[in-house]
Amino acid sequence: MIPMTIKAKDSRTLARVTEFTLRGVKIETPQFMPVGTRGAVKTLDSADLHELGFPIVLGNTYHLYLKPESDVLKEHGGLHKFTGFQGAMLTDSGGFQIFSLEGMRKLDAHGVTFRSVYDGSEHRFEPKGVVQIQRAIGADIMMCLDECPPGDAPRAYIEKSMQLTHRWAEQCVEEFLSDPGDQHLFGIFQGGVHLDLREQSLKFIQDLPFSGIAIGGLSVGESREDMGRVLTHVGPLLDPARPHYLMGVGTPHDFLTAIECGVDLFDCVMPTRVARHGRAFTENGQINLLNAKYRTQLAAIDDACDCRVCQNYSASYVHHLLRMKETTGQRLLTWHNLAFFKRFLDAARESIMTSQFPEFRDHWRQRL
């Protein structure tokens, strides 16, 4: 278990502020984890993440397992030393990539066989092996291998898949307990948009000695209403003594819904991915910097933003760089978007501390 302090609980919703320490790094929630797919958040390095102020980032086990090969991480003494990141790290299980990337994959009761996106070579992930890989990577938080079915899968498939995820969860726990070290293992519950399955899956996962509980299988194609319905249903059932992590979500709008249902941790490629395509998050919603209207805008991307991009460069300059396909433009916009996400969740936390979360939520729901 992660020793966790609940610093504040909203009286009108399930929103909360928690604090725990991983590797000597204090993590306050609600918190967003940038995604460093291949050992770097795209366009940034670890010094940048430190300057942006993120205490924890996410690494992709699928990619890190394939490249660099395991001897490289081992010789460095793990992903922290390899990337030079001083904060904490969470690795996903790789399952999501295997099930969502193009190419051959074959699922059976014991694991999944897949081909590498890099060279087509054949590999296999099984629950215990995935814990071993994440142990070698040196993640502070490891995730169970689960199957994450698409949002439009039939109920029968989701139910069967959920049972498989439960078997695998038990195997992951067994492997984890054989050598827990300083690491932690989070369980993932599934169940699609079916509230009874969600309830059943949450109970199963929560009965296992996981350090944290992750909500899987959302943001996989279902409607925003369905996501809200699931979160509203499971929120009150989540064990308050453990961190709650909503995987792969999302936008500031999604954060509001999730926080009010008691979610603590988020990760998403959105702020970094859309930046590379010219999209910026601002206090007035998303904008497309490639749009001709920004060609001559002397003001910053977001007037209200205190990030070093908005403090030093005009929207026009970033527009120019993006149009010229200069990676500096992608980098500046990545920086801004992550700073926006950081500030948004800092403000959400502050609103919970000062008993103003519902007002904060309503204010932003209207704005975004």
Add this chain to the structure above:
Amino acid sequence: MIPMTIKAKDSRTLARVTEFTLRGVKIETPQFMPVGTRGAVKTLDSADLHELGFPIVLGNTYHLYLKPESDVLKEHGGLHKFTGFQGAMLTDSGGFQIFSLEGMRKLDAHGVTFRSVYDGSEHRFEPKGVVQIQRAIGADIMMCLDECPPGDAPRAYIEKSMQLTHRWAEQCVEEFLSDPGDQHLFGIFQGGVHLDLREQSLKFIQDLPFSGIAIGGLSVGESREDMGRVLTHVGPLLDPARPHYLMGVGTPHDFLTAIECGVDLFDCVMPTRVARHGRAFTENGQINLLNAKYRTQLAAIDDACDCRVCQNYSASYVHHLLRMKETTGQRLLTWHNLAFFKRFLDAARESIMTSQFPEFRDHWRQRL
């Protein structure tokens, strides 16, 4: 003229340390200027250049004239404010790009007509117009429009082209003197590898009231010996009261030859361009980081390097990022290469100050 102090003169060669101030920024020479083609040194922003310690960077008039369009720079109040760079800026004349880039161009006695690489639209550069463009860009140092013939052009062509460059130089001076402001104009002499033409061209250019003298038409395909021969010949003839700028050069090895012939300023895309292809400058020569031998190298790219990349990351990590085509890898290597160039010229300067330049030169000639 730029008020310039000669801080040291080597007694055994023509090497010298000079100092002058542009826009309140102190520039000590020998000095290297990174190339910011489209308003940014590729993969970096202005804060990075400041942290790296470069007091002056180069912008490409050809690219900046085409994109962003002139109204954008004008609304910002020039390139400095557009890019946020606090140091000084030099712009080339655009001639080199026009003559070296693929695509239609037509030279006549009064200028050159060319098509944009961006949209194929037709444009024309004439000597006076190019000074006007650079004036609008707000460059601290502007360059004359010249014709830069290829290294293998016949002597008759080089001689004729040189005469054209001289006519254009006079026209540039006339336009410049109509409104000099705080800006400066450098002249460029040509003459290929023909020492008599070089002498003739240098005299012509030097007799005009330019703030600095640039050596054009080198590093355009001639042999290293030919470049050395030209520099050795013209070095003693360069007006000692003005800065000497060797355009488009080069490698640390080239710097040694040029500095001993009295060159003060350099620019080159090499350190940044080769970085994007995995090549690093080190104290032991160039290396290719993509090479399999760096896959597991825990040591930095260059053990002797104090740059923030070598202080924080293994060669193995940079190798991994480059192999994965992560722009973070290109950025880290760009940073390292520029830091290497900066340190190399800082050390050259220091060696001149302490009367050790010939020893410095011989030491590095052996190493590189």
